[in-house]
Amino acid sequence: MTILLVFAYILLILIGAFLLYMAFKTDDRRYIYAAVAFYVIFPVIVTLKLPITTSPEVKQLYDAVEALPDSSTVMLTFDYYPSTLAETEPMSHAALHHLFRKDCKVITMTTIPLGGPSIAERVTRKLAEEYNKVYGIDFVNLGYKANYVAVLKGMGTSIETIYPTDNSGTRLSEIPMMENIENYSDIDFIFVVADNSIVDYWISIVNAQYNNPVGTGVTAVMAPRYFAYISSGQMTGMLGGMKGAAEYETLLNKPAAANMGMTSQSLVHLFIIFSVIAGNIIFLTSKKGRDGKRT
Amino acid sequence: MAFSTGSGRLPFIFLILIILIMPVLSFAQADSGDTANSYFRIERINALVAMILFSVVILIYTRWAKAGKDLFIRKINGLDEVEEAVGRATEMGKPVLFVPGLQEIDEIETIAGISILGRVARITARYETPLLVPVRYPMVLAAGQEVVQQAYIEEGKADSYNKDIVRYVAGEQFAFTATVNGFMMRERPATNIYMGAFFAESLLLAETGNAAGSIQIAGTAQPAQLPFFIAACDYTLMGEELYAASAYLSREPLLLGGLKGQDWMKVLIIILILLGIILVSAEVSDWYLSMFESV
């Protein structure tokens, strides 16, 4: 099996090198696209489990949630569009595994009208079934309300004023779990999973004005921006992209979609690095490169 | 007239109102020691002081500019190239594509993009170059149409104006991107100008434009998207260069004065940061840090 795996990966390198050679020769970027497609699909067929090490930001978030007393109330947001499901849904899954395992009461909501409520409903119900959680007692889905600034500010005064009913139309006063939850002061932690700048509003409105600890899961492109917030203590940990989700899954001992995606991501990254290095070698050894001219 | 830019009375009326109203009303409290019941949020006094200082600096420089003081502004390559880029499109008989970002009209980046659109529309009207402005939101459509129409009227080319120059294409991010990409591949615009707020679609737009052979000028204040524009576009305006574009292109003294005032505020922030570093290192910073506590 190991020999086959080694052979498979040598073949991978040769195919990548060939496609790269054709890209240089014909100046057709579609060979690059073909290589990327191949490196994404191949690990789905020939799986390889990779060791995942944990970064300090993910550990910080995990420790913060782990330190919550069991049966704490946590708000989990589904602030992402369907386009980024591959990166963000594994974070939501992992977060729910962690929260349900600790018997936390979970309030889900979203500031994204396009698909947010149905994603929240689908993901939460699926995991609730696994942990035998009951809607209305262990978790509730508030759904979507327009005007996110007003929503975030309004929940600081009264959640029921902003969400008189949950996503399915049941009055909040009739939901047992929401009986003693009036506003942010009754919520112990806010776990924001987002693919847009709503994270800035959660920090500047909720963390800054109501002092709720906020942990986030964001796409890889957004992650570099939020290191400043972690450093200043405004954000309690962060999951950055699919790697962050994979690290969180590993800490929970529940490897899932994010772990599976790591092999594809690794191969594509290595291919891009290889192609950049090869391109630079050719550039530097060419006449234009030696003359220091722009290509 | 009080509200014209010429007299400048309005800015000072504004400052006087701020300086008088706030402290007066801060004394109108139910109980002078009970801040929870006060009308004025005394804990936000630091934000008020910063705002007043900022306004004063901007207004002083605006006054100086109006009085004829010569104000230096450094070269911004991307903006210098706009007219040449439109000229290129005219020579090739190809259209100019202008995308004012993917956010609503109430976002300051979109307003900056629409301001630049006005300038670009004047150039395209002058050279009779076809212009296309796809937008994502109806309010941006209304503002864009107004701005472009006004530009054509001012150039004496009212007959050349067509309402469909600015068109609503789709409300969803990737539907918008797919439509614009399709236009780029079919019409092969000679010049693409992206000015405003962009997100995940930035690279999709820029790479497609590159494949179509267009010269591309981009500007955004989204830090996460700057690397993609820098890699794929010929010129990129970063962060506040986008907001400075209107002043830079018009060279109006009042706008340039505002820009200088903003730069001096940055100098002040740098001094405050350096002072903070010294005080924190000397461990005598508690009083200093408490001044900047966010509320």
Place this chain on the structure above:
Amino acid sequence: MKTTVPVIAAFLSGFVMLLAFFFNPETSFLGRLEPEVLSWVTIVGGFTLLLGVVSIIRVNYSSVKRKSSGWGYKLATLVSIFAMAIPAIFPVRWSSLFGTGTGSIYDWLFNYIDSPMMSTMFAMLAFYIASAAFRAFRARNAEATLLLITATLVMLWRVPMGEALLQGIHGNLPNLINTYIMNGANMAVQRGIIIGAALGAAAMSLRIMLGIERTYMGK
């Protein structure tokens, strides 16, 4: 009048919202004004949706009528608009297929056509970043070389295979990258850009409020 009224409206709107930030919403009318005005903005925005629908129908219908190049795609656009909008508008009590709830036509079209298409477009970024990196990452000068080396290190650091490679070079290299690149240089630059952009936005907002900047009105 055409210029003065919008400038006055911009000033008053901005000034009121500015005041509302400093007043307590629980004890003062001004403090409660902010969420109220934001709700008005949402309502006005809803009415302007009609503008967008009219624009898209006009542009596409004229192409279909003239049977210009690619008119089939324009027809598909028009059909898609009505196919999603009309069933969503009808009341749920007529049929469970109407409305936007689970099991409705709108929900089905969203989950099985719209959502996969959105994911596909986003996934195309992987291909585009590969071709952009291949084309743009050239060591033309010292700064470009530094960018290239940093990008390579961060790309390796972000994936398990790369991390293992880096640990093979030096056991602590991934942590050093996290500390000095991500939490060091990256964080400093991000803070600088955020502060600069925020100041620029504040200055522009002030100029718009005070009527100094009127280019967004076409003046």
